[in-house]
Amino acid sequence: MSDKMNPISFEQLLKRLLDEYRINNSFLSVPVSRNTDMDYISAIGPAAGPHTQLAGNIVAAYGAGASHFELKTVQIIDGEALGIVKPCIYSSQEVYNTEWSTELTVKQAADEYIKAYILLKILIQELQLGNINGFNFIMSIGYNLAGIQSKKIDEFIENMKNAKETNEWKKDIEYILSHLEMFENVTQDFVESISPAISHTIALSTMHGCKNEEIESIARYCIEKKALNTYVKMNPTLLGNDAIRTILDSMGYTHITFDDEIFETDLDFPNAVKMITVLLEIAKKEGKAFGVKLTNTFQVKINRNELAGENMYLSGTPLYPIAIAVAAKLEAEFDGKLPISYSGGADTSNVEEILKTGIYPVTISSILLKPGGYKNITKMNVQADKHERVKTGTVDVEALNDLAKKAITHLEYCKKVEKSFAISKDYSLLCGKCNNCVDVCPNRANKKIVKDKKTYVIHYDRLCNQCGNCSFFCIAGHKPYLDKLTIFDSMEAFHSSENEGLVMDGKDPIFRIKNDEVKEQVKEKIKCLEEYYEF
Structure with missing residues (x-):
């Protein structure tokens, strides 16, 4: 196999x-459950991960109610060269993985994202599923400036900005135009009106240990040279070694261990604040959006044979109190004016409170790997839709601080006995x-x-x-x-x-x-x- x-x-x-x-x-055994109001856009969607790697996955997530799709990360090393050892996901109360970018080649990944984009446009129109523009694709790229400037990744970015000249776009559009008899609501005029702009927003992913000068250079390149709205993924290590150890221990995750050196090599908080300040000004000058994605997964040690290797990446329940604390710490520095796209243990019990702070959107992965799968998007939308988003562009710092304090005492996120x-x-x-x-x-x-x-x-x-x-x-x-x-x-x-x-x-x-x-x-x-x- x-x-x-x-x-x-x-x-x-x-x-x-x-x-x-x-x-x-x-769609692919996932019940379609969407608000078909033409003005409706969900605040929820899958984060860059296994649920945004194939076109069918993306359509299934959309059917469940997702609107924001952070596409699986692409990088210069791709396909079999990645050498990912399987299995690569470990699901208990916490979730671990050892995969870090798409397993497809960069060309295959681009084709899947173009394919998914066209499929959604056609399905929304044909099946009358609501707002034809009611979804948002966000590229995710890594991991260093040299790789991102390479021909392979540059072509990927340009094809996402305008897919019209790609073979996948031409082939798929031609197929639809030559099979219009399949449809009741899809016409030639509609097909020809579909914009080939798959995405103009990017989430920048960098390796643990990447220096702040390198991260800033990549972000500047994305904003100034590639004219992209840019979000930089920040690591949980911004919170600091002692704070993270205290949170994990107090919540029963004493078995989770990590190397102290990651805090010495990762971007630290003071330098993060300086970098963000610079990038906010550059983005404003260029007329582009800038913000941060909070947070990346957290690198921890493999010490119970959960997966193969020495290190793995933590997500899910125990990451929530850490990630939300990082969000609170950063917003306090920027008086609530730093745009945050949130990911890190979001679920049905906390998504409404996260959105109430002004954070938007919320992307998820670990909860989609648990029972219910993609249907958990539908459940989260029920909670998210209780909150009517006010587009002020600011975050309520006090509310976010309260949420961070609540997270470390909430039994929902404490370690429980694993089922076997x-x-x-x-x-x-x-x-x-x-x-x-x-x-x-x-x-x-x-x-x-x-x-x-x-x-x-x-x-x-x-x-x-x-x-x-x-x-x-x-x-x-x-x-x-x-x-x-x-x-x-x-x-x-x-x-x-x-x-x-x-x-x-x-x-x-x-x-x-x-x-x-x-x-x-x-x-x-x-x-x-x-x-x-x-x-």
């Missing part, structure tokens, strides 16, 4: 999404008991199917990158990405895997199932699922 994703073509995705919506009111599931011997290749593996898969590689009042779940090899997230929530204690009946899209993929499953040879399926009795049972059941043999 390969740990490399194989993106779905525009034509396949469009047909699948239209058909699924018309039958089930869903005993391995069930009667686990079925087609098990559909809890469907957790369907919800928590960021890539939509596990699909729930209901046939004749029976529920099945099958696994698509081409969409799985073996992140491992589904294994933490299987109530039968199994690893669905390895133990589910797997549908392969090629003989090569079939023979290179040990997963039990099938591949199509012409019109006939070839099965690999170890137990002969189970094989006959599955063969009988799978007859009713033939329409799902391909994505």
